Amino acid sequence: MRLKDKVALITGAASGMGESAARLFAREGAKVVIADILTDEGESVASSIVADGGQAQFMALDVTDEAQWQAVVDATVSNYGGIDILINNAGLSGAVPDRLDLAYFDKLMAVNARGNFLGMKYVIPVMQKAGGGSIVNMSSMSGIIGQEFVHMGYNGAKGAIRLMTKSAAVQFGKDGIRVNSVHPGLMPPMRSSVSSADPKLREKVIETIPLRRAGSAEEGAYALLFLASDEASYITGAELVVDGGAVAA
Numbered sequence: 001m002r003l004k005d006k007v008a009l010i011t012g013a014a015s016g017m018g019e020s021a022a023r024l025f026a027r028e029g030a031k032v033v034i035a036d037i038l039t040d041e042g043e044s045v046a047s048s049i050v051a052d053g054g055q056a057q058f059m060a061l062d063v064t065d066e067a068q069w070q071a072v073v074d075a076t077v078s079n080y081g082g083i084d085i086l087i088n089n090a091g092l093s094g095a096v097p098d099r100l101d102l103a104y105f106d107k108l109m110a111v112n113a114r115g116n117f118l119g120m121k122y123v124i125p126v127m128q129k130a131g132g133g134s135i136v137n138m139s140s141m142s143g144i145i146g147q148e149f150v151h152m153g154y155n156g157a158k159g160a161i162r163l164m165t166k167s168a169a170v171q172f173g174k175d176g177i178r179v180n181s182v183h184p185g186l187m188p189p190m191r192s193s194v195s196s197a198d199p200k201l202r203e204k205v206i207e208t209i210p211l212r213r214a215g216s217a218e219e220g221a222y223a224l225l226f227l228a229s230d231e232a233s234y235i236t237g238a239e240l241v242v243d244g245g246a247v248a249a
């Protein structure tokens, strides 16, 4: 087992890549905390993991809310004794029709950038106390390049995640904490996606991807697993693209 007895806190784990990571991490021996705003979906992911013989618990968390982060981190430490892995995965899509909407810019920054920062703010001290840990921040290919159909607030927030990852890796490496980012390309549409859920647009994008297909949630989850695990013990500050070659093209 690749994560035997590790405690993993995964945000946005009620659906998509976060859910897939929760299931995969539990199969690899981790005790998984599923943190999300979606209570029913999160509870049901947790109970299905437990039914399959894994260890998982749902905790309600809005990643933009500092007090809720404090509560979830405290509860995780008190239930499991620490946090070995943080997967900062919760996110809002940038694939929306009005790409100059200011209110949506603010939301993208709040959920995707501030949410990511708050996760590190509350989990890093726990990891420092324990002598180390692994943080994987979910960025995107949108954190590396601009795209025609994506709100620039999404690029901005995912770019912020990319660089905050390197910043945290540099600042907390001496504490044994590794911090890396994952950059998926075209994956199954997010719950909040509008344009990237359109089959016609997806077909057009797929023509530009070297592997000529979209990725699966599980393919994203495997990248999170590698960076989270001790197999990546000398890797920090790195960015791993999971994009079928899109950024290389």
Ligand SMILES: NC(=O)c1ccc[n+]([C@@H]2O[C@H](COP(=O)([O-])OP(=O)(O)OC[C@H]3O[C@@H](n4cnc5c(N)ncnc54)[C@H](O)[C@@H]3O)[C@@H](O)[C@H]2O)c1
Pocket: 011, 012, 013, 014, 015, 016, 017, 018, 035, 036, 037, 038, 061, 062, 063, 064, 089, 090, 091, 092, 093, 111, 115, 138, 139, 140, 141, 183, 184, 185, 186, 187, 188, 189, 190, 191, 192
């Ligand atoms: N799907 C893609 O094509 C794609 C590509 C690159 C990067 N990503 C990134 O991957 C991550 C996971 O996305 P996904 O594709 O699984 O989409 P998804 O919409 O299925 O999952 C996102 C999860 O985040 C949760 N969430 C949203 N706002 C939240 C908040 N304020 N607090 C807590 N949870 C919140 C949602 O409820 C949902 O469960 C996101 O950060 C996304 O930006 C997705």
